Amino acid sequence: MLIIYYSLTGNVRRFIQKSGQPRSLPLETAMEEEVSEPFILVTGTIGFGQVPDAVSQFLERYHHHLTAVAASGNRNWGQNFAKAGDLISATYQVPLLMKFELHGNQRDVELFNKKVEECNENSRREAIQTY
Numbered sequence: 001m002l003i004i005y006y007s008l009t010g011n012v013r014r015f016i017q018k019s020g021q022p023r024s025l026p027l028e029t030a031m032e033e034e035v036s037e038p039f040i041l042v043t044g045t046i047g048f049g050q051v052p053d054a055v056s057q058f059l060e061r062y063h064h065h066l067t068a069v070a071a072s073g074n075r076n077w078g079q080n081f082a083k084a085g086d087l088i089s090a091t092y093q094v095p096l097l098m099k100f101e102l103h104g105n106q107r108d109v110e111l112f113n114k115k116v117e118e119c120n121e122n123s124r125r126e127a128i129q130t131y
Contacts (some may be wrong), residue, residue: 001067001120002039004052007032012072013043014103019112027058030114036092038121040065041088045073049080051087063092070097072104091103 006027007013016024025033027043031054039062043055059066069092072083082099089096097115100108 001116002035002037003042003116004035004058006044006052006089007056008044008052011103012042015044015072015100015109015112017028017043018104018106018109019116022085027054030062031058035065037060038065040070042070043072043080043084043088045063045077045080045084049077049083049087051084054069054071055084055088058089059092066092066094066111068095068097068115070115071099073099073103075101086105 001014003021004018004027005012005024013026014121032066041055041059043052046052050106069085069088071082071086073080073084075081081101085099088094090094098108098111100112104112
């Protein structure tokens with residue numbers, strides 16, 4: 001499955017690099033191309049729990065291909081920790097795969113890879129089951 005990520009500070013980029021996901025694309029590159037397949041979005045949270053403007057603009061155009069979201073944040077923000085993931089999940093009615101702090105730890109990376117594989121399996125299953 002395609003992973004599209006937005007990394008304002010570099011934390012999300014480092015997380016994606018650690019994950020080793022072979023089909024990952026920075027949001028800036030995805031904006032230049034035509035996204036025509038399902039994707040998982042990984043984004044950071046800005047301000048007091050807001051979705052970054054670039055992510056909002058991207059989703060306005062490509063939300064119909066969004067299958068799930070994961071979000072990074074800082075636990076110092078309490079209830080607003082990685083809140084961009086909650087907001088995107090609620091707005092577009094997609095699962096929130098996970099939240100991780102800053103660039104994540106090894107356990108976060110393993111969980112992310114497991115959840116991406118589950119999304120891949122679900123996608124293959126849906127493609128086979130045509131009614």
